[in-house]
Amino acid sequence: MKDIILRLNKLFESRIRLGIMSILVVNDWVDFKYLKETLDLTDGNLASHLHSLEKNNYIHVRKGFIGRKPNTSFSVTDVGRKEFKLHLNALERLIKNI
Amino acid sequence: MKDIILRLNKLFESRIRLGIMSILVVNDWVDFKYLKETLDLTDGNLASHLHSLEKNNYIHVRKGFIGRKPNTSFSVTDVGRKEFKLHLNALERLIKNI
């Protein structure tokens, strides 16, 4: 049992980072504003969660412009996708008491 | 999306409380020692997590003896079972981006 719990990824215990990841795994590039509005977060809060995901190489950041407005977009890395999958597997095992 | 995230139960974001609940939903009464050993926790840590679950009426506590040794057992309440189920449903919806 303990080993299953340890397979849960600490970074994904947060509902917000779970939300970010679940959006990113099904969308190619998602921008800051979209995440902010979809998840209804303050700028600072979202930025810090994104930062923790970036620091662990779970997401890529792309800074650019749309028209002349700055735009920051995010996508999940291969590592992030793999870790997320592992986390979901662990969750499933835990819940089903395998 | 935000509404799904809000359906995730804050109390179940913790891997340990998730572990406790997943044990309790499939066992009638589970004692302190078993939980402690299965989850590999210190007494204090386990006690505090159990306390938070009890405070929210998610678990029952039964104090008694086995032979002459004190024994504390826990079981999930109807509320706890229901909330856990709701949490898992929310998790599933979030992950599947419904």
Next chain:
DNA sequence: TAAAGTAACTTTGCGTTACAAAGTACTTTT
């Protein structure tokens, strides 16, 4: 009968996290 063990905590203390709110820098719109 004194020491050690068991069960289940509570307390202490510290480091980490979460978050809102305010501040920053730059740009664009009005």
Next chain:
DNA sequence: AAAAGTACTTTGTAACGCAAAGTTACTTTA
């Protein structure tokens, strides 16, 4: 020129997580 937009960073505070040590109330062993 003023207001608003984008994407942060900084600040400050409250909550959380956890190990370790202390506590209570026995029971068992030497």
